[in-house]
Amino acid sequence: MPDGVLAPARLRTRLTDLLDIEHPVVQGGMMWVGRAELAAAVSEAGALGIVTALTQPTPGDLAREIERTRRLTDKPFGVNLTILPTITPPPYDEYRRVIVDCGVTIVETAGSSPEPHMEFFAGHGVRIIHKCTSVRHAVKAERLGVAAVSIDGFECAGHPGEDDVPGLVLIPAAADVLTVPIVASGGFGDGRGLAAALVLGADGINMGTRFLCSTEAPVADAVKQRIVEAAELDTRLIFRELRNTARVARNSVSDEVVGILADGGTFPDVQQLVSGARGRRVFEDGDLEAGIWSVGLSQALVRDIAPARHIVERIVREAHATITRAAALYAGGPEA
Template identity: 80%
Template sequence: MTAVSELRTPFTELLGIEHPVVQGGMMWVGRAELAAAVSEAGGLGIVTALTQPTPADLAAEIARTRKLTDKPFGVNLTILPSISPPPYDEYRRAIVDSGVTIVETAGASPEPYMDFFHEHGVRVIHKCTSVRHARKAERVGVAAVSIDGFECAGHPGEDDIPGLVLVPAAADALSIPFIASGGFADGRGLAAALVLGADGVNMGTRFLCSEESPVAEEVKRRIVAATELDTNLIFRPLRNTARVAKNSVSDEVVRILDGGGTFADVQGLVAGSRGRRVFEDGDLEAGIWGVGLVQGIIRDVPPAGEIVTRVVREARVVLDAALRRFSA
């Protein structure tokens, strides 16, 4: 892997990283090896807190990451409504007691936790799917925002606004650094995001399909073979839209809900334990699993660090070529 010169933006300056490329927190995926590889290459790797079964396990995973890199990395903490919620307070305590100073929050508003994070010197990056939510996150004191366009894997919100509009709209509305998420996998995307006003990119599916990603090789091969047409939007009638891989399970979920079914009618199909089997066992029909439209332009499974340096190098080439093309 050949090093590339730093690509600095307000986001990299804020976090002390070399390149404005973030490996988003992904359930069952954001583990030490992947996060460390991204950070070691100059990006920002993210360990996913709730992938770890207990706060003590999270502390151990953070320690493992530190053994693999001495560069900055963050921890994702996704806060969602649940019948039996995880012990979020204990996970937050494990994060700060481990000395982590960068946290990516998602799901519910981070407002109830901002005093705690500020008290411990933690800079919060909050994931949003709309400008209005990004502006609220700025008001409650987050250091940066990651704004997800409709193209993203997982939950794109209910507004259906793609990045080409959402990113410049966020640039017009925010005064804090922000990164663009959803639809990014190469240097063309990073260059476009920067031109549209973002300070970097967050990539999930691209890093899901990397050597260090702790998922079955069958999943990675499917991403490489798939096109941008091979996803489903599930839970649309429930106003809780999620973008997942197209397979027999997600097809059935769409059919049931479009036919007037309720969440209870699909609950067994969408259980998280089934999705975990996809990643661990490579059974692509075992359950639902998140993947973005960007799989249509992913064609290999390189090391995560190579992804970072390749994206930055390509972005420089694209920006230089555009300048030459349109200069007088």
């Protein structure tokens, strides 16, 4: 650590104890982004890095990416396994087997219910964090036996669900009924957010957009710079008419998709515009108009491109300072 810079205070929560990490911060499992270099950097910073399974084209590629991550860090990291209905489903059983065979013991599931995967993972000592966009789904996930729930508010990138409930309501509503640790997701990008999440009843936060703008994120610099320049109004909600809402960056492509569907179009009318291959080109080539790409409202809080370690340490320091100021106000102390 550079001279004159203090190490961040530890914020011990049920989440840090569960995952054996130093800080209650989890990196979002982002498609095309959750690769070894980012996951390892986040874990090395004392948070939880996540490798995204389906970014890898085959289970064998995932095995190699996990081993590459392990060469970069000896600290805990997890694997995201997103379960979505598709015409040709990925071989989930093979990805599951690779995760276990490679010795990974933390899995973040998202999308559909984790129920089909619970028995296998539980039988191999894998702790599951399931991402939900509603209290009712979080309750069901807890009943299925997940180790923790990531509760995803309307502010998030990607799929926020169809209830449009923001984190300020969703997090405490979930905390009122759940007994497992809660990871607050959607809209978090600085230490004030971490402090707020802890006060609302969460045990930590999940951040995608903030880590997308880290030095180690394997995306083009143009994407990172666009996030730094963007405001909270620079996203679009697409697929609303299809009941499959997704929050993506505002660009010519997302504007076109919104217009087509608003005029009565159907998915085949926009399928070519929203293909994953086009979105991947954005991240790899830096062509911000090549396709749709996910980003959250928290981009309004992202003001620099920084190493993952600096991001984590800054957020923890800010959270500690925020909590200290709030306590002083309550106590009528000198900072009141």
